[in-house]
Amino acid sequence: MPAVRTTCAYCGVGCGIRARTTGERKIEITGDRDHPANHGRLCSKGTHLGETVGLEGRLLYPEVGGKRTSWDKAIAHVARGFARAIARHGPDSVAFYVSGQLLTEDYYVANKLMKGFIGSGNIDTNSRLCMSSAVAAHTRAFGEDVVPCTYEDIDEADLVVLVGSNTAWCHPVVYQRIMAARAARGTRLVVIDPRRTETCTDSDLHLALRPGSDVALFNGLLSHCRDVGAIDSDYLARSVAVPQDFWAGLADCSLARTAELCDLPEADVRSFFNLFTAKARTVTLFSQGINQSIRGTDQGNAIINVHLATGRIGKIGTGPFSITGQPNAMGGREVGGLASSLAAHRDFAPENLAEVQRFWSSPTIAAKPGLKAVDLFRSVREGRIKALWIMATNPAVSMPDVSLVREALAACPLVVVSDCIAETDTTRFAHVKLPALGWGEKDGTTTNSERTISRQRGFLPAPGEAKPDWWAIARVAREMGWRDAFNYSRPAEIFREHARLSAYRNEGRRCFDIGGLAALSSRAYDDLEPQRWGERPFAQGRFPTPDGRARLVSVTQRALEAPLVRWPLTLNTGRYRDQWHTMTRTGLSPRLLQHRREPLVEVHPEDAASLALRDGQLARVITPQGESVFRAAVSAGQRKGEIFTPIHWTDCQSSGGRTGLLPRGKVDPHSGQPGFKQTPVRIEPLEYDWHGYAVARTLPGRIAAGYSTRARVAHGWLVELAGTRDPGPLLASLLPSGVRIESHDAARGVRRAVVSQGDSLLAAIYLTRDGSLPDRDWIASQLADLQASPVELLAGRPAIPGDDCGPIACVCFNVGERTIQAAAKAGADSIEAIGTATCAGTNCGSCRPAIARLLTELSSIELEAAE
């Protein structure tokens, strides 16, 4: 089969992929060398997409009330439920909560139905949680939500500043481009992040600033630029409106004051400022660390202000560059999928309402913005929203304060969920489940962080009765009576309409204009090459505002919350390198889980010492909103006073690790984006009577242990366990029937049991009170290929010990940290040399920062030894 060119399912980098079908739901993935986003590169998540296209856990048929039904009946049920709520309580009594996972065509139809036909603005998207502060900052500064940069600007920059972004893990291919620029032209790299992440490994400078002090840092930088004559006065005079008193607002932004507010050494702040003024070609990439804050919009504008004032925008190798988390967050912004925008980059101005209503020939139009995500779910809980349709997202996990969200979903009279996955934390609340096509099956377009529209093409058959989201939305719209307006038969028709709307009465008023694609034939749409819209926005120094000028926006550093006695620490949250969102896809890949199998809470060594918290111990993380259990990882990369937990784990995988329970619902006043990155928190060590793990081919639905986290391994599961009561019921539920041998040393508190059948290991469990546990990977490998004798299994080690490669760093080639360290000790002193010796880092490259970190750690140990 020839390879199909498509786009990665995950992050907003939007890498091109070539997928070749090699068997039934078996595919081979390679990077697309002809795609401008990645030129053939892929990270570990993209590389291993092939492991995630099986049908396990898929939602294959429509269900109403938990029972399978036909599409006709399900559509009629949804249409009736929405129509009834609208008739009785008005259009604002219904809502859609959609997702950056939707394709642009799905998004377009959902937005058209809600805003133009139902007549409410109540469609919001999980992109609200991800980058809506960047949208608000762009709109305030430029007059339109336009990202001015492209990835080529990174290639051409002399200085890259990364703010609030663990790029090496969250946008790995962008990080690879930065590393390539460093190698090719010596691009300097500054990382601004309270945490010392792997992104910092190969940086020139890391500023571990006080969380939430970014406005102070960038106002200080702007003040410094003014002091040293680095402001581009001509550009300002020509292209930027400067509010009265703008400069007076920077009077108290001296370098010393900046360093104090940001809790940084003055020398480091000076180095950053000097580097910035010395390198005219600067790209400042910002991401969730900026956006997911209650002052995210101001932080975005503080960054943009510096670029506008120094004229570093609209030129090669320059610009403020918001990088998005989701594959189609940008497409959603383009169609108007945020409650705060109308359609095609238009706001709710009266002339826009009239224009869009005319274009859609719709009976009504939403007169005002709808409810943003946090308010939307509050409204559901308060009973004001009577019917809610959730598409391609898992808000029962991903929203802040999810206890409130779950209460809302439980109380809502009609919850419809369109998803690929049958059992998620959200589908548990669904009255109606609609089976959606997944990646590899669906067909349409996405837009990535640099405005490139790419085709996502289907190459796998639709499983069961799964359908495209646009099809289900259009069917419901037709059932509600709007037959002609939703009479689509293929995504190309929707795309053409979307393109026409972007150009309709535009006349240069908005940058987003893809009218050139409005006449694409269906064949040309099928063959569409990646297209970037707005080749270099703002190159002429003109902006989409009434006077053609951008705006400097006066922003001041708001007072930071002092630690509270009851909540003395600050919780920061984020992603792991090889996982994606709530793991419904990446959690299917044993290989990807090797990098991190458990949710960890990272704690600074001094905080851990003061709490008597040991590395590896389980700990309860508590906020006013909720609590959850994580395994502690003591790490000097954390700032003192701050802890970090990952966002991925759900009730489906763990009894703990539930980061969504912890953040508060406090939002940025401009964008409505929740401040996930800073929640007052405390942490308590937990003592269990026993802990251990099990491997098993199959698992019961409920695991009878105080703590459990399950991770896939080849041919089964690995489950981390801890408990306080007699583990007898746990053993009874986890161990299947078969040939069972076990040992129990009551004095030492060691209990082990192994069950096999013929040549197969079915399950094994290892519990201990305080001693060490056998190597998990060796035991798990016996599930796939039983080589060990029963005695060896019970002992937990082979009679002739093999090499212990340590925690896996390179998931492509299964290379562990100890193997890399051994290669380094044998003389491999660079990432390339490690690659030659071990293969690590030679495929997707996601582990290259980890290899660099190991090399740095090793050389500092050697240096210390030499001293």
Ligand code: SF4
């Ligand atoms: Fe996919 Fe990785 Fe590229 Fe993101 S960087 S689009 S996850 S391959």
